[in-house]
Amino acid sequence: MGKYIQQTDMDAYRFYLASMEKSLATIEKYLRDINGFCSFAGGRTITKELVIAYKEKLIARYAVASVNSMLAAINGFLSFAGYGCCRVRQVRTQRRAYCHANTQLTKSEYLRLVDAAAKTGDERLNLILQSICATGMRVSELAFLTVDALWAGRAEVCLKGKTRTVLIPGKLQKRLKQYIKRHKIESGPIFVTANGKAVNRSNIWKAMKRLCAAANVEPGKVYPHNLRRLFARTFYHIKKDIAKLADVLGHSRIETTRIYIMETGEEHVRIVSKLGLVA
Template sequence: MTGAKELDRFLAELTTERRLSPHTVSAYRRDVGTLLEFCAREDIESLDQLAVHHVRRFAAESHFRGLSPRSIARRLSAVRTFLAALVEQGRLTANVAVHVQAPKPSRRLPATLDADQVASLLEIKADDDLAIRDRAMLELFYSCGLRLAELIGVNVADVDAADRTVRVTGKGAKSRVVPVGRLALEAISRWLRVRATLVKGDEQAMFISRRGKRLAPRTVQARLNHWARVQGSPTRVHPHMLRHSFATHILESSGDLRAVQEMLGHSSLSTTQIYTHLDFQHLAHSYDEAHPRARRSRRRRQKTK
């Protein structure tokens, strides 16, 4: 097969010189192997006959066969690395795959809970120490739209009850001050009284375990899953879903994208703009439910069933 010897030498180099894992080497074998199979079908007898239009057709064929844009991007990356190695060795004069791009993946909208679902989730019957902690933790999570790492990193001193704010440290060690809602502050106040009986040494973390130490991410995830089941959530809830829900609900109420950007700690407004798509979905649903013409068409559809 065209390029088989070159591929074997390339894989040997990955193994012995670059010391890549067997799993990674296997992935290169599979991805570059698909290119060589393509060359065989196209009667390309040697890799120096490979042209840019061939690589584009290879990518298009991968897409036609149902490969996702992400998988095509990975496949093309492997091909570029393979051809670059051949150029470096003097076996090829140019890397014809360098400018061939995979199709852009469709942007997946984040999953959210509606306001009633969030309210149901947070109505935790705080009748023991862990329930009191978890209620405060989830209230703060949703009230401020925090990332999981930010929530875990909050210290007692970071919450200013008088000012109704919390200082959090986000990505890139950047800190920001976020408003905290009344219900979250009330839950935190109750938790702090319990926390005083559990804390060990000089631990500064706001949310601690029974052993008096800062919570681990998996513990927060497990407790959130626990309460989602107990409270009868209709869907599996993950930590970032509360952040997405916060952003969507604030945007629905205020329409202030810049304010949402600041509260979420996004460095770029384009990152925050995904929530405008969610907001549009909400508006479209409201239109379909409320607009006379939409209601009439829906009734008509029901009558024809």
């Protein structure tokens, strides 16, 4: 092993990530972060001091969450490539009690998106939005929403070595059965492209963005994962059971689920204003 990062190290790490069943999007993100560090290193010997210097550069340019995400990718690679002694600590930060309203998709905005998809005649997109938001599925899990799953009333999702069951609400089942009947879909995934392949994240993301103007929703709020977050907040509002919600979402850590149900700053202010602690 040389004292600087070589292309063979990167190639081996890509293969390792794939063997760990990381998604293509995750692999590309990790490698982008690692390449950023490699550009900074510029062929210099890898030392902890060099990694710390890069960390300081990141802190000066990015939000803490972004810095920690990049450091996690770099630390993982350093351990894999034999530079474990050069790993650095992530930036410590206090957990936020609330999130910004301009990042959170509301139920009324979601319904406007669904309505806009219907009005533009995009029945597939209309039902994709409802399928994700009504079940809490990840967009990568839509391929498991098959004709067989629809008739069973549940989808058995197997990804990254884990299996979970996603229940399909009765009203959604009815609409999807009407959809597959009209489009003569007899087997396989319900949502497919013109060439018969299951729709992917990119297909859905671009289609959702096209709805923003008609639905009068800020584009920054409109992406598939925000539908899953809306499901989580709505479920928690009714059930008030974070452990159950974690199971439903397929989270292994409740700390992850806490992020999904975080209130906006406006809601936080409304709650503390009701405490009556100002004379």
